[in-house]
Each structure stands twice: as structure tokens, then as C-alpha cells.
Amino acid sequence: MSSQRGNVSRTRAQKHKNRFVFKNDLHDKTPQQIRLNAMHVSTVCQRCKEQIEWKIKYKKYKPLTQAKTCAHCHQRTVRKAYHVICKDCAVKAKCCAKCLKSADEVSIEAPGPTPREEQQLQVEMDRLIKSFSERKRRAFLRYMQKGKKQEQVDEQELEAQEKAKRVAHTRDELLDKIKQLNLAEEDDEEFDDEEEEDDDDSEFDSEAEEEEEDDESEEEEQQKPTKAK
Numbered sequence: 001m002s003s004q005r006g007n008v009s010r011t012r013a014q015k016h017k018n019r020f021v022f023k024n025d026l027h028d029k030t031p032q033q034i035r036l037n038a039m040h041v042s043t044v045c046q047r048c049k050e051q052i053e054w055k056i057k058y059k060k061y062k063p064l065t066q067a068k069t070c071a072h073c074h075q076r077t078v079r080k081a082y083h084v085i086c087k088d089c090a091v092k093a094k095c096c097a098k099c100l101k102s103a104d105e106v107s108i109e110a111p112g113p114t115p116r117e118e119q120q121l122q123v124e125m126d127r128l129i130k131s132f133s134e135r136k137r138r139a140f141l142r143y144m145q146k147g148k149k150q151e152q153v154d155e156q157e158l159e160a161q162e163k164a165k166r167v168a169h170t171r172d173e174l175l176d177k178i179k180q181l182n183l184a185e186e187d188d189e190e191f192d193d194e195e196e197e198d199d200d201d202s203e204f205d206s207e208a209e210e211e212e213e214d215d216e217s218e219e220e221e222q223q224k225p226t227k228a229k
């Protein structure tokens with residue numbers, strides 16, 4: 001029998017093939033499913049991250065109904081399904097919250113900011129932005145709203161790369177941008193500030209955006225012609 005355990009000599013093609021890729025939210029648009037699909041799986045190693053993401057993708061993920069006891073601190077602090085230690089303990093011990101492998105052996109997905117941290121960052125940035133000139137403020141807000149491409153760990157998923165989600169910049173990146181803006185405009189800021197009306201600003205804005213986009217497309221194009229030579 002071809003389906004016998006250990007029989008790997010089957011040569012005929014698979015009889016049934018799915019014509020459409022499995023979509024976990026085809027018949028389930030509940031907030032929970034949407035939340036799961038958007039969830040950033042973190043504080044685990046790449047292998048465990050893939051396992052958990054697989055469970056989400058194929059609707060095998062069973063969220064915890066109540067917090068589980070952490071294997072390190074023995075408190076009821078584990079809030080993520082399949083994790084055996086809590087986030088704080090995983091961060092402290094620098095290990096995967098699921099398989100407990102150390103960060104020395106495997107790369108651990110860093111946790112994203114919590115809603116509270118995001119709020120704190122927003123407050124901090126709002127305060128900084130207040131001290132900016134109009135032009136600088138616009139440039140910075142544009143940078144912040146644009147976000148950045150999410151890094152793709154799995155290089156095989158080229159299709160996914162095209163649809164790469166854009167995520168928010170980290171605090172360090174935002175502070176870097178502020179530094180950069182300060183350096184670029186240190187000279188003219190104090191003298192020209194008053195005179196620069198909306199006309200000037202919008203010109204500057206559109207130019208800056210065009211430049212940015214040109215840079216990107218040039219980079220892409222530069223890779224092609226070099227091959228031909």
C-alpha cells in the first residue's frame with residue numbers, strides 16, 4: 001500500500017491538490033482572528049516563532065483562557081499560549097519563552113513595544129516636535145507616518161516580501177532622524193524661519209519626497225545593468 005508507514009517510494013503525483021491557498025479568515029472575521037493574524041510573535045526563538053505562526057496560519061492556535069504559571073518565577077504571569085515562561089523572565093534570562101534555548105545559541109525575536117510603551121513614545125515625540133520649526137516638523141511627521149518596511153526573516157518568501165508590512169520606527173530611529181534634521185537645518189533655521197511661508201514649504205516637501213523616491217528606484221535599477229557588463 002502506498003500509504004504504508006515508511007513507504008517513500010511512491011511515484012505518482014498527489015491526487016488532490018488545493019486550488020486555493022488556505023485562508024484562516026475566510027469564514028472567520030472575528031476580532032480574535034484578526035488580532036491573531038496581526039500579532040507579532042516575539043520573545044521566542046526563530047524556530048518557535050515559526051511554529052507558533054504556523055499554528056496561527058492554519059487555525060491550530062489555541063489562545064490561553066487564563067494566565068499560566070511561569071516555570072521560572074512561579075507566578076501566574078504567562079499570557080501567551082505555548083510559552084512556558086513569562087515575558088519578563090524571558091527577557092531577563094535572555095532565552096526563548098517556549099523552548100528556553102539561550103540567546104547565545106539561537107536568535108530571539110525581540111518583543112515589540114507594548115501599547116503603554118507606544119503611548120509613552122508618542123508623548124515624548126509630541127514634546128520634541130513642539131520645539132521644531134514648521135518645515136522640520138512636517139519632514140519629521142512624514143518620516144514617522146511613513147514607517148519602515150518590516151524586516152523579512154524568511155528569504156524564501158519573496159511574494160510576502162512584496163507585501164511587506166510597514167511598521168513603526170523605533171525610538172532610537174526617531175531620535176536619529178531628529179538629530180539628522182537638526183544638523184541639516186542648523187544654519188538657516190534661526191534666520192529664515194519667519195520668512196518661509198507655506199509656498200516655500202510645499203515646494204521643499206515635494207522635492208524632498210521626489211528625491212527620496214528617486215533614490216530608491218535608482219538603487220533597484222543599478223543592480224540590473226551591472227549584470228549585463
Ligand SMILES: [Zn+2]
Pocket residue numbers: 070071072073074075077085086087088089090
Ligand atoms: Zn516569570
Ligand SMILES: [Zn+2]
Pocket residue numbers: 044045046047048049096097098099100101
Ligand atoms: Zn524556542
